[in-house]
Amino acid sequence: LAKTTQPISMDSYEGQEVNITCSHNNIATNDYITWYQQFPSQGPRFIIQGYKTKVTNEVASLFIPADRKSSTLSLPRVSLSDTAVYYCLVMSSARQLTFGSGTQLTVLP
Amino acid sequence: GAVVSQHPSWVICKSGTSVKIECRSLDFQATTMFWYRQFPKQSLMLMATSNEGSKATYEQGVEKDKFLINHASLTLSTLTVTSAHPEDSSFYICSARDPGFSYEQYFGPGTRLTVT
Numbered sequence: 001l002a003k004t005t006q007p008i009s010m011d012s013y014e015g016q017e018v019n020i021t022c023s024h025n026n027i028a029t030n031d032y033i034t035w036y037q038q039f040p041s042q043g044p045r046f047i048i049q050g051y052k053t054k055v056t057n058e059v060a061s062l063f064i065p066a067d068r069k070s071s072t073l074s075l076p077r078v079s080l081s082d083t084a085v086y087y088c089l090v091m092s093s094a095r096q097l098t099f100g101s102g103t104q105l106t107v108l109p
Numbered sequence: 110g111a112v113v114s115q116h117p118s119w120v121i122c123k124s125g126t127s128v129k130i131e132c133r134s135l136d137f138q139a140t141t142m143f144w145y146r147q148f149p150k151q152s153l154m155l156m157a158t159s160n161e162g163s164k165a166t167y168e169q170g171v172e173k174d175k176f177l178i179n180h181a182s183l184t185l186s187t188l189t190v191t192s193a194h195p196e197d198s199s200f201y202i203c204s205a206r207d208p209g210f211s212y213e214q215y216f217g218p219g220t221r222l223t224v225t
Contacts, residue, residue: 032212043113043202043216044153087152091212096143097204099153 004088009104018075020103022088025069031090033064033071038085038102047086048073075105083107111137113205115217122193123225129189130220132203138183139205143214144176147200159186193224 006022024033032051036044048055050062050071061074075082085102112135122128132142140161145153157178158166165178177189186205190197204216 034212034214036216041200041219041221043115043204043219046213046215049212091214096155096158097214098155099145101152 003098004090004100006086006088006100006103008101009106011106011108012078013108014079015077018078018082018105018107020073020075020086020088020105021070022073023070024088024090027068027090028092030092032092033062033068034089034091035060035062035073036087036089038087044087049091078105078107080107080109111135111205111207111213111215113203113215113217115201115203115220117220118218119221119223121223121225124194125192127189127191128193128222129187130201130203130222132186132188132205132217134184134205134207134215137205137207137209139186140183140208142180142186142203142205144178144186144188145202145204147202147219153202156188190222193222195224198222198224 004022004024012018034049035047037047038044048060048062050064052064055062063072083106085104087102089097114133116131142159144156146156147153155168156171159178159180161180161183167173180186200219202219204214206214
């Protein structure tokens with residue numbers, strides 16, 4: 001299984017851009033990189049998914065270098081409501097998801 | 110995105126009793142569903158993979174006789190915690206993959222189980 005490593009926690013202030021980096025050194029050719037957000041006592045919520053280069057949607061951007069051994073989730077202008085745990089996972093169509101420890105993002109006023 | 114629901118959202122039961130948790134895919138058919146358990150301040154831990162029409166595949170260390178999984182239809186999987194004990198108290202989350210988009214996995218809102 002492709003293991004991911006990400007910082008345990010990060011602090012930021014409202015209005016700032018937050019970048020969370022994840023390493024996945026043994027990512028396979030068929031794997032996609034996916035990020036989820038989880039609030040306490042809720043199921044994970046899909047944020048963004050990508051295979052290579054850059055992906056952007058209405059809530060985040062995902063940057064993936066050419067070697068795909070890492071990825072960076074970028075959250076523009078965070079607010080207090082973005083305080084949550086963010087999980088980076090690699091997905092293939094054949095394998096189940098295995099969650100790492102995630103990154104606890106705390107947005108301060 | 111697709112919607113996965115769980116019922117109940119929380120349940121309290123007495124030690125020794127059994128509890129059933131339902132997981133439904135509301136707008137797509139899921140041949141495969143997954144059950145996770147999450148303890149406070151910890152990550153999600155995969156318990157088992159539920160396959161429609163066949164036996165579930167359990168992760169190492171998960172007792173299949175204690176956590177009964179039934180995936181009787183393409184939109185419903187159930188997890189029954191049998192003879193529950195206080196150490197089974199946890200947050201149980203299911204997820205499902207849309208077979209039309211195999212890289213997308215959707216999670217239910219979770220079920221908080223408290224065993225007294």
